[in-house]
Amino acid sequence: MESSSATLRLPRRVRSAALAAIGGTQLEPELAWMSWAGTVWRLAGASGAVFVKRAADLGGERDRLAWLRGRLPVPELVGFYHAAGDDWLVTREIVGVPLYHPSVGWSPELVARAFGEILRAIHQTDAMDCPFGVSKRGHVLIHGDYCLPNVLVSAGRLTGLIDVGGTGLGDPRQDLAAGVWTLQYNFGTGFARHFLDAYGVPSMTDQEIERLRRKYGR
Numbered sequence: 001m002e003s004s005s006a007t008l009r010l011p012r013r014v015r016s017a018a019l020a021a022i023g024g025t026q027l028e029p030e031l032a033w034m035s036w037a038g039t040v041w042r043l044a045g046a047s048g049a050v051f052v053k054r055a056a057d058l059g060g061e062r063d064r065l066a067w068l069r070g071r072l073p074v075p076e077l078v079g080f081y082h083a084a085g086d087d088w089l090v091t092r093e094i095v096g097v098p099l100y101h102p103s104v105g106w107s108p109e110l111v112a113r114a115f116g117e118i119l120r121a122i123h124q125t126d127a128m129d130c131p132f133g134v135s136k137r138g139h140v141l142i143h144g145d146y147c148l149p150n151v152l153v154s155a156g157r158l159t160g161l162i163d164v165g166g167t168g169l170g171d172p173r174q175d176l177a178a179g180v181w182t183l184q185y186n187f188g189t190g191f192a193r194h195f196l197d198a199y200g201v202p203s204m205t206d207q208e209i210e211r212l213r214r215k216y217g218r
């Protein structure tokens with residue numbers, strides 16, 4: 001099975017850090033996620049679970065996790081390693097479900113609204129001393145990849161922000177573009193308006209929304 005071969009590929013130091021964090025002697029691994037950038041495993045033990053992320057360069061994400069702690073709900077950093085030619089980031093599991101997931105139990109409109117409100121709160125975070133990004137007029141603390149899978153909720157409330165490698169001072173439109181893009185990707189057209197409205201952007205035409213969506217990833 002995929003998951004057992006994934007365990008074998010875990011470098012020794014990563015494996016023992018994960019085991020120490022979850023208080024176990026045996027790991028029950030699951031492949032959680034694969035993207036163009038890397039692979040993420042969820043490892044469960046006797047007392048909880050951690051996520052192990054493997055990619056070429058995760059130093060920036062590690063540094064941001066440390067800075068964000070206490071400012072926004074980000075995962076606790078358990079360990080960071082370089083092995084087998086890649087970086088390995090181990091974080092403790094945040095309980096919750098990614099916002100795109102049907103088990104959240106909300107209509108797409110409600111998801112879009114919550115997604116907008118959460119983003120407004122992120123952008124309002126006091127980030128005067130943020131060492132990441134570019135400090136200039138109009139810039140705020142942005143997530144940097146504000147997509148539905150990177151926002152976890154539980155019982156109707158935000159529990160975690162994941163994937164913070166691009167977080168820092170930046171143009172708020174970057175997160176708005178990602179938000180519009182991911183809502184259309186998951187739910188089809190028509191929900192961006194609720195997202196933008198809940199965030200507090202003045203009303204936009206369909207054409208303007210589409211132009212914003214196309215800015216994502218550029």
Ligand SMILES: Nc1ncnc2c1ncn2[C@@H]1O[C@H](COP(=O)(O)OP(=O)(O)O)[C@@H](O)[C@H]1O
Pocket residue numbers: 032033034035037038039040051053075091092093094095098149150152160162163
């Ligand atoms: N600490 C964590 N707690 C809960 N879920 C996590 C955690 N880390 C990662 N995940 C889950 O794994 C997925 C992929 O992790 P992520 O860091 O976003 O990788 P990628 O950069 O490939 O998108 C997330 O969308 C989330 O569902």
Ligand SMILES: [Mg+2]
Pocket residue numbers: 149150162163
């Ligand atoms: Mg992600």
